[in-house]
Amino acid sequence: MKTKRITIITLQNVRNYGSVLQAIATQHIFEEMGCEVDFINYVRRDFSSTKERIRTWCRDMGGVKRFVIGFLLFPTFERQNKLFSKFLKRNLNVQDKIYCTEEDFKSFPIKSDIYCTGSDQTWNSNWNHGVLSPLFLSFVPDHVRKISYAASIGKTKLDEDELEATRDFLRRYSAISVREESAKEIIENQLGLSSVTHVLDPTLQVNREFWMKFVGVSKYKEPYVLIYQLNSNSQFDIYAKEYAKRKGCKLVRFCTRYDQIFKCGHAELVPKITDFVRLIAYADTVITDSFHATAFSINMNTNFISIYPSEFEGRLASILKLVGLESRHLIDYSDFSFVNQTLKDFTHANSILDVERENGYNFLRKAIG
Incomplete structure (x- = not known):
């Protein structure tokens, strides 16, 4: 053939x-x-x-x-x-x-x-x-x-x-x-x-096993909260800083630009591509307004909080709904209940992803012909 x-x-x-x-x-x-x-x-x-x-x-x-x-x-x-x-x-x-x-x-x-x-x-x-x-x-x-x-x-x-x-x-x-x-x-x-x-x-x-090949060991010995933020939002910053404080974790910011060094958190300045996966994989919590940072958090079974951006939020809402994790969407910046609601059990989300992966391969088999 x-x-x-x-x-x-x-x-x-x-x-x-x-x-x-x-x-x-x-x-x-x-x-x-x-x-x-x-x-x-x-x-x-x-x-x-x-x-x-x-x-x-x-x-x-x-x-x-x-x-x-x-x-x-x-x-x-x-x-x-x-x-x-x-x-x-x-x-x-x-x-x-x-x-x-x-x-x-x-x-x-x-x-x-x-x-x-x-x-x-x-x-x-x-x-x-x-x-x-x-x-x-x-x-x-x-x-x-x-x-x-x-x-x-x-x-x-x-x-x-x-x-x-x-x-x-x-x-x-x-x-x-x-x-x-x-x-x-x-x-x-x-x-x-x-x-x-x-x-x-x-x-x-x-799956997670594929991405773990890119990860290596953690860059930090202590637990940390990771910020991956694509859109300027002062409330996001204030929330993340207070959340990390209440969790007793180091706050790390994945900086996609050098000027973000002035924002709260220890700056990872324009890191290597593989560090995107590594920092998410080992984080105590990921706080993000990014679709892919949310997707990787789910795939790597990392606790996360999703903050919807002002536009293109449909991508985030879609994936959270699919895996039954709509509750990880932060709606109120005064809500720190997430501090005591760490997401540890991804069994349900993982089982849904397994089913959807098979659906994806079924589509591709037909599409390729």
Whole structure:
């Protein structure tokens, strides 16, 4: 039987820990199924260089502020480029040629049996600043098989001006799976398309044993509370500091930028990619507003508190509902009952994940054909 070759487009180049790790998991999953896998070296224009990232970050700022903030961000972005590029080169089968624009994809060589839109926020028009056609495999001819695996829309409703384009793109897919129940509802109800499957994020599709290979020993001898925070929120900081104090734990902050050193907690400054998994695996508690930090906490059976961000909260609500852990969502910043309600028994959540993993593999077997 011929080995299927599958080429994946996802967001492994956005310098986000979860984005990189979901790509690693996706590669492992397809290889485990006997496929030959590679990834398109797709780089969103706003992530194509440190200069472009600073320009995007500071686009709404005045001249002096733009210069100052850009100056402060430069070392962070350079450090991220070095760390992420090295990790991807070592661990992911990425094609050499870089593709950024629709124009670049006009010369894209079609050599694989299947093309796949991968996980992460590939279909989130807010995050991607529009409907990016390459992420909907617009460059792949009609006769070539197209699938999606755990793609994310992120929000609970598509805007009117993106409905038609999104519907037309998705009609070309042979098999569609998404990682949120809300995304399934959008495609079925707003777009009127059927046969959409809700699957786990790839980082959950692989189990704890897979991720433990990246972990090593703990960086800390004493128990610690880990903050992984993507959105500025002073109440989040105050709560985490008081929670750690009441637990009698060291407070550690996973800093994705150098300027976060001034926030509460011992700073882990732009750590290595594997430290994302390691710090979560050994934490007493993870306090986070991140989907992937929540997903890894569940998968590594680490006690956690989930704080929903102001937007894209559907991803967090979906995974907590799936595994029956909605109670880990912090609603009131004066609620410190979590101090005495440590989550130790993940038996129910683990059993649900095992069932959902089999559902995910069933989808992929059919999708690959």
